[in-house]
Each structure stands twice: as structure tokens, then as C-alpha cells.
Amino acid sequence: MTPRQAPHRRADAQRSRAAILDAAVQLLNTHPDTSVEAIATAAGVTRQTVYAHFPSREQLLTAALDRITEEAVAAMDAADLDTGPAADALLRLLDASNRTAGQYPVLLQKISLLPVDPHTDHERHAPVADRLKRVIQRGQETGEFDGRLSPDWLVAVTINLGHAASGEVDAGRMSSEEAAEALHTSLLRALGAVAPTGTPTREEGAPPARSGAKARGAKLRNPRK
Amino acid sequence: MTPRQAPHRRADAQRSRAAILDAAVQLLNTHPDTSVEAIATAAGVTRQTVYAHFPSREQLLTAALDRITEEAVAAMDAADLDTGPAADALLRLLDASNRTAGQYPVLLQKISLLPVDPHTDHERHAPVADRLKRVIQRGQETGEFDGRLSPDWLVAVTINLGHAASGEVDAGRMSSEEAAEALHTSLLRALGAVAPTGTPTREEGAPPARSGAKARGAKLRNPRK
DNA sequence: GTCATTTCTTACACCTTGTAAAGATTACGG
DNA sequence: CCGTAATCTTTACAAGGTGTAAGAAATGAC
Numbered sequence: 001m002t003p004r005q006a007p008h009r010r011a012d013a014q015r016s017r018a019a020i021l022d023a024a025v026q027l028l029n030t031h032p033d034t035s036v037e038a039i040a041t042a043a044g045v046t047r048q049t050v051y052a053h054f055p056s057r058e059q060l061l062t063a064a065l066d067r068i069t070e071e072a073v074a075a076m077d078a079a080d081l082d083t084g085p086a087a088d089a090l091l092r093l094l095d096a097s098n099r100t101a102g103q104y105p106v107l108l109q110k111i112s113l114l115p116v117d118p119h120t121d122h123e124r125h126a127p128v129a130d131r132l133k134r135v136i137q138r139g140q141e142t143g144e145f146d147g148r149l150s151p152d153w154l155v156a157v158t159i160n161l162g163h164a165a166s167g168e169v170d171a172g173r174m175s176s177e178e179a180a181e182a183l184h185t186s187l188l189r190a191l192g193a194v195a196p197t198g199t200p201t202r203e204e205g206a207p208p209a210r211s212g213a214k215a216r217g218a219k220l221r222n223p224r225k
Numbered sequence: 226m227t228p229r230q231a232p233h234r235r236a237d238a239q240r241s242r243a244a245i246l247d248a249a250v251q252l253l254n255t256h257p258d259t260s261v262e263a264i265a266t267a268a269g270v271t272r273q274t275v276y277a278h279f280p281s282r283e284q285l286l287t288a289a290l291d292r293i294t295e296e297a298v299a300a301m302d303a304a305d306l307d308t309g310p311a312a313d314a315l316l317r318l319l320d321a322s323n324r325t326a327g328q329y330p331v332l333l334q335k336i337s338l339l340p341v342d343p344h345t346d347h348e349r350h351a352p353v354a355d356r357l358k359r360v361i362q363r364g365q366e367t368g369e370f371d372g373r374l375s376p377d378w379l380v381a382v383t384i385n386l387g388h389a390a391s392g393e394v395d396a397g398r399m400s401s402e403e404a405a406e407a408l409h410t411s412l413l414r415a416l417g418a419v420a421p422t423g424t425p426t427r428e429e430g431a432p433p434a435r436s437g438a439k440a441r442g443a444k445l446r447n448p449r450k
Numbered sequence: 451g452t453c454a455t456t457t458c459t460t461a462c463a464c465c466t467t468g469t470a471a472a473g474a475t476t477a478c479g480g
Numbered sequence: 481c482c483g484t485a486a487t488c489t490t491t492a493c494a495a496g497g498t499g500t501a502a503g504a505a506a507t508g509a510c
Contacts, residue, residue: 237486237487238486238488241488270488271488271490273488273489273490274488277487
């Protein structure tokens with residue numbers, strides 16, 4: 001994806017490119033309609049310099065998106081997927097993904113409005129979806145997850161439940177902890193999760209060290225109107 | 226929301242307004258960056274006429290969104306919510322919603338990028354979310370759904386699983402029927418559904434049931450690579 | 451120190467949004 | 481019918497954004 005086609009890209013140019021991408025990610029995240037001019041000045045360069053690196057505004061956006069995608073994938077790779085119960089690995093994966101790419105909600109929504117052909121779109125999402133898929137398939141093979149549902153569908157379910165959780169947090173209807181616990185519960189249910197070996201699954205596996213019978217999900221429990 | 230403040234809006238004006246909104250919905254759905262000029266000509270009027278009805282492009286967009294929201298709400302109200310098992314009512318509701326508002330995916334995504342304050346955003350989504358919530362609460366009261374999870378969270382879960390299903394269909398990875406069945410299964414699991422009276426719900430009930438059960442959904446079953 | 455790369459400056463053409471005022475039409479009420 | 485007011489159209493303008501272009505200045509590489 002980064003061929004040595006260019007014989008010699010000056011260090012100067014790399015610095016500019018990085019600065020532009022940094023500024024783009026930062027500004028576009030808070031205000032998706034930021035002009036190229038604003039991005040350029042924030043990066044300390046001129047608008048023409050931006051156009052020297054990215055042929056169009058749209059290409060700049062996709063480059064910014066690719067950058068945060070890489071970031072998220074790197075974070076996901078940090079969590080080892082093949083250790084322990086698949087359910088735990090899956091939650092680790094979601095957590096890692098949310099900690100990085102989840103910090104750019106506006107940017108991530110902008111992606112779906114870019115006129116990308118389905119192929120390109122799939123290419124972009126593939127790395128993150130593939131990692132989810134691997135864990136889900138492992139869980140299915142060990143019998144931890146329901147094996148009758150297609151992994152692709154379960155990947156979509158996982159991603160969208162993650163969106164639901166972060167959406168509720170953004171809307172201020174849930175705290176991060178409440179959302180995490182609700183996501184935990186609902187995701188494992190949707191996957192048809194059962195305890196892998198001998199692990200007790202009271203309440204789908206309570207989070208460790210969440211003592212205090214009090215405050216065990218204020219919003220999680222139904223206030224019954 | 227539509228006060229008679231205007232003493233006399235001529236039939237002429239109403240026709241123009243409707244034509245503009247029609248054109249806006251249609252064009253923006255296929256190409257969200259359509260110019261006001263294009264919308265105007267498609268509606269058979271001039272750009273200034275559009276500005277006579279909508280003070281800005283953004284207001285035009287929100288008006289178009291309100292229009293399809295009304296459409297969806299009307300369709301949802303057509304399905305009676307208080308009859309039969311809550312699970313069935315919920316699926317009817319989702320079906321109705323997907324048949325109408327689900328036809329404008331681009332437009333519905335654009336909504337989330339509009340710089341609306343949380344209050345306005347909530348106002349807009351409230352009608353559809355409220356109807357979901359009512360059915361979910363009814364299911365919780367009858368014991369059909371898990372009463373420990375907050376209705377708000379389950380509403381978010383329902384909406385986002387609906388997105389997952391339509392997303393998989395749009396991506397060409399599932400047929401409408403496959404997606405409907407997968408959504409059915411996963412949604413009821415996530416809600417902690419149990420049979421209301423005597424209806425057999427083999428999943429969630431007992432056995433791993435990995436056995437016989439021949440073809441019940443091509444993509445639904447795991448091809449196991 | 452030379453040379454190629456990169457950046458800056460300046461300039462242009464085009465499109466889109468939003469505003470404005472005048473005149474031409476059209477619908478509505480009497 | 482006919483006048484009046486509402487509505488639409490025409491024409492015009494200002495501002496801001498995107499994309500392109502060319503020459504001069506700088507900066508890094510060797």
C-alpha cells in the first residue's frame with residue numbers, strides 16, 4: 001500500500017504530509033465541513049501544498065480516514081485474540097476499537113457519505129471486520145457462540161451493537177460504564193453465548209472487581225417507568 | 226408544529242413547497258450533495274423560489290428529513306402495536322419502518338451530520354423511538370422480554386440491529402429474506418425474549434441444538450468456510 | 451556546492467450559497 | 481369580473497470554497 005515507487009521523497013515532504021493529516025483528523029473530527037484552507041493553515045502550510053500532496057479534498061478525507069483506521073487496527077492487534085475465552089477476546093477487541101477509532105465519531109460517519117464504490121468501502125472496513133470475524137469464528141468452533149448464524153452477520157451485529165453503546169453515551173443517556181455493561185450483556189446474548197468450559201456465567205459474566213451491590217448499572221436496570 | 230400563523234398561504238405556494246420537498250427527497254437520496262439549483266429545477270421552480278420557502282439549504286434538508294420521518298411514523302402507526310405478542314408487534318414495527326424510511330439510507334445518514342443540537346435531534350427521533358419503546362415496555366411487562374435491561378438501551382439495540390440487517394442487504398452479503406430472519410433471531414435473543422404463553426422458542430430454551438435441523442436459511446447457517 | 455525537490459506566492463476560472471430589488475403572474479376575496 | 485396581495489421569475493451581486501497553473505524562492509539530498 002506504500003510502494004517505493006517514488007525514488008526519493010524528501011523528509012521535508014513527509015513532515016508536511018504528516019502535519020496535514022494530523023490537522024485534518026483533528027479539525028474534521030470536530031467540524032466535518034472544515035475547508036482545505038483551514039486545514040492547511042492549521043498544519044502550517046499553504047493550501048497549494050495540500051493540493052501538492054492530495055489531489056482533491058475528497059482524497060484528503062479518505063487519507064485521514066485510512067490513518068485512523070490504521071490506528072484502530074494497531075490497537076486491535078495489541079489485544080491478543082487467541083487467548084482465553086472468545087467472549088473475553090471479543091470484548092477486548094471492542095474496547096480497543098472504541099478507545100481509538102471511537103474517538104472520531106464525526107469522521108467515522110463522514111466515511112459512509114463519501115461516494116465510495118462498494119469495493120473500496122469493503123477494503124477499508126476489511127481489516128477491522130476480519131479481526132472480529134476471526135474471534136467470532138473461534139468462538140463458534142469452541143461452541144462458545146452459536147454456530148448456526150453466519151460469522152458475517154455476527155460481525156455486523158457486533159459492530160452495530162458497539163455503535164448503539166457509543167451512541168447512547170454520546171447522547172448522554174448512559175455513562176461509559178453503563179454502556180459497557182449493557183453492551184456486554186446484549187452482545188453475548190445476541191451471539192448465543194454459553195460458558196466455554198467451566199467458567200461461571202452468572203449474568204453473562206460480571207466484570208471483575210465491580211463490587212458494591214449498589215450501583216450495579218443504574219440505567220441498566222429497568223426503572224420500571 | 227404547523228401553526229396557522231400565516232393568515233393565508235395560497236394554494237400555489239403549497240404546491241411549490243411540496244414539489245420542492247419531493248425533488249429534494251428524491252435527489253438528495255441518490256446524491257446528498259445536490260445543489261439547491263438542481264433541486265429547484267427538478268421541482269420546476271427557480272432557486273429564488275426555494276429560498277422563498279426555506280431560508281437556507283440546511284433548513285431545506287431538515288424539512289426533507291421531517292417529511293420522510295412523518296412518512297415512517299405513519300407507516301408505523303398502521304401496524305397495530307398492542308395486539309398479539311410483543312415480539313411480533315416489534316417485528317411488524319421494524320418491517321414498517323424499513324419499508325418507508327429504510328428506502329432513504331443516504332438521507333437518513335445525512336441527518337446525523339447536520340449540526341443539530343441534541344435537543345432537536347432527540348425531537349426528531351422521538352416519534353419513532355417512542356413507538357419502539359412502548360412495544361418493548363409492553364413486552365417487558367408481560368415477561369416476554371428481559372425486564373432488567375433499560376427500555377432505552379433496548380430501543381437503541383433494536384434500531385442498530387435493524388441497521389445491521391439493512392446494511393448487510395445493501396452490501397450484497399445477504400438477501401432480504403436472510404437478513405430478516407437473522408434480524409429476527411438476533412433481536413429476540415438480545416431482548417432476552419422468551420415465549421409469551423405457549424409458543425415454542427427452541428433457542429434460548431434448552432439444547433445446543435447443533436444437530437439435525439437441516440437447511441433453515443442459506444446464509445443464516447454457518448458455511449464453516 | 452550543485453541540483454532536484456518542495457514549498458510559497460499570485461492569479462485565475464468555476465461553482466455554490468445567500469441576499470436583494472424589480473417586474474411579471476397568479477390566485478383569492480369581494 | 482377585478483383589484484389587490486401574494487407568489488414566482490428575472491437579473492444581479494457579494495462572499496467563500498474548490499481546483500488549476502506558473503514562476504520564484506526555499507530547502508533538503510548527495
